[in-house]
Amino acid sequence: MTKPLLTIDGDVASPLSLSFADLAAFPMEQQIIDVSRIDPKRQGDAVTLAGLLERVKPKPSAKYLTLHASTDDFHASIPLDAVRERAFLIYRVNGEPLSQKAGGPLRFYIPDFAACHTSEIDECANVKFVDRIELSAAPGEDNRPHDAQEHAELHEREAK
Numbered sequence: 001m002t003k004p005l006l007t008i009d010g011d012v013a014s015p016l017s018l019s020f021a022d023l024a025a026f027p028m029e030q031q032i033i034d035v036s037r038i039d040p041k042r043q044g045d046a047v048t049l050a051g052l053l054e055r056v057k058p059k060p061s062a063k064y065l066t067l068h069a070s071t072d073d074f075h076a077s078i079p080l081d082a083v084r085e086r087a088f089l090i091y092r093v094n095g096e097p098l099s100q101k102a103g104g105p106l107r108f109y110i111p112d113f114a115a116c117h118t119s120e121i122d123e124c125a126n127v128k129f130v131d132r133i134e135l136s137a138a139p140g141e142d143n144r145p146h147d148a149q150e151h152a153e154l155h156e157r158e159a160k
């Protein structure tokens, strides 16, 4: 059995749960094969957020995208319009599921993010271990660090 890695729900017409096999089966025009073409520091293959949204059909009321990682209780909520055409979800490296070390099994990625804790679309919003994407009219749960000290503390915890 292939277990779902990601659920997309909230203000959408068709909520959806997807396994690794489901992600791999997305049409090629909704995949990015070799994300290093877009960001040389990253590797692997991804499904575009636009492709996922086409499947779930956001309602007109959906203005925010909340990325949930239950593994470490990390959450980020960002304006949908700012990322809908450029973000993607990395799910595979060398034919295998993305490793936990790299933020797998599934990691949200915005290629051109702002510096940490400077804007809604910052590097901290590149949520690792993302297992749920929730669409909503208002901002959702968000526990990204607010300042340099909180940020340093988070990375210290991450390194353990």
Ligand SMILES: Nc1nc2c(c(=O)[nH]1)N[C@H]1C(S)=C(S)[C@@H](COP(=O)(O)O)O[C@H]1N2
Pocket: 069, 072, 074, 102, 103, 116, 123, 124, 125, 126, 127, 128, 129, 130, 154, 158
């Ligand atoms: N689930 C989860 N995702 C997370 C974090 C986290 O602590 N937990 N840290 C964020 C922060 S603050 C940053 S700067 C980036 C770092 O990503 P990297 O380790 O791949 O460079 O991941 C983001 N995604």
Ligand SMILES: [Mo]
Pocket: 116, 117, 123, 124, 151
């Ligand atoms: Mo960050």
